[in-house]
């Protein structure tokens with residue numbers, strides 16, 4: 172069996188490592204000429220990190236990651252702590268693997284280092300895919316082609332492969348929310364309480380999330396922030412340059428630590444937050460989707476990358492069984508309900524974070540949900556993609572509710 176993976180992001184690289192370890196020939200084709208998404212960060216939870224340890228890259232990542240000491244929810248204006256959940260060693264002991272804040276470039280480079288260099292092809296942008304019941308052909312923008320028994324679309328939210336599987340109008344939709352992001356030195360944040368925690372600051376129509384990142388080998392003290400605003404109501408295209416001061420104006424009157432953080436770095440472009448409506452099919456013939464190509468979700472649960480890792484591990488495990496058709500049939504059965512439940516939960520978290528001041532009952536519900544947040548969402552963190560399905564608790568957000 173030979174597998175060709177389109178995209179060497181978090182899902183594609185994880186799949187490459189898992190297939191290699193299963194003894195399956197795999198080539199990865201990545202549009203970028205260099206794996207260097209500088210300036211971006213990602214938080215990985217136990218359901219992702221336990222698989223990275225199992226794949227042999229956990230140790231390398233420990234050195235460049237920070238474990239937040241707590242998960243804290245605050246009122247964005249007063250700064251009052253609404254709720255807090257233990258992080259660090261307590262989280263690790265509870266879920267069997269750590270929670271990490273990490274520079275995306277460090278994660279990608281550690282994953283790439285575990286892929287046989289001869290099988291990672293950079294600067295290969297895929298233009299299209301065609302296939303039948305026995306295999307598939309990739310056509311690159313440089314007009315070269317390659318064939319494989321299985322082609323996996325791990326090409327992210329604007330996936331070309333998804334168009335082949337599901338048609339041209341199957342892509343993500345704008346959520347009505349948008350975001351700014353930035354990396355700030357902790358030394359530039361003297362007002363910030365609990366700087367080593369992952370914190371949500373909630374307020375009407377907006378929230379701020381931040382967490383520490385980097386690690387012992389990095390010797391940095393960076394905080395990654397992600398500031399989300401409701402609106403504008405319509406958006407087309409990618410990121411936009413915002414007007415000078417747009418971000419700070421949206422957070423006027425918020426707690427001094429919030430204003431200090433947002434003002435500490437040059438304003439980033441404004442990002443549309445996209446969400447993929449559930450796809451009715453995840454594969455066509457021998458072409459199959461993983462990660463954001465399949466189920467891009469809002470980032471309020473910090474789960475998009477973790478779900479891509481889980482997809483990759485499950486798909487590799489099924490393909491290792493040797494029967495491709497059976498594997499591609501079983502794969503969505505293993506992944507569809509979970510990814511939908513996580514995506515729905517991320518959406519709900521967004522609405523909880525943005526409750527208005529006059530919504531007294533809504534605010535009480537928000538505070539109660541944040542107080543039980545980690546218990547209610549333990550099903551997300553406990554999950555083990557490499558275990559047999561029967562070994563995972565079936566609890567989802569709906570059952571908890």
Ligand code: FAD
Nearest residue numbers: 178180181182202214297326327462463473474475476477
């Ligand atoms: P990607 O990581 O997007 O990788 C796709 C790869 O395919 C890229 O390398 C791209 O260059 C390549 N590619 C695209 N098109 C082609 C083509 N035609 N030919 C060849 N290659 C191609 N998730 C978390 O778990 N935790 C977080 O804290 C978190 N924070 C986030 C913050 C923000 C601001 C955003 C927007 C998302 C966040 N996510 C987070 C979500 C997470 O980034 C994604 O879910 C994750 O990166 C998806 O991985 P992927 O491999 O499916 O796609």
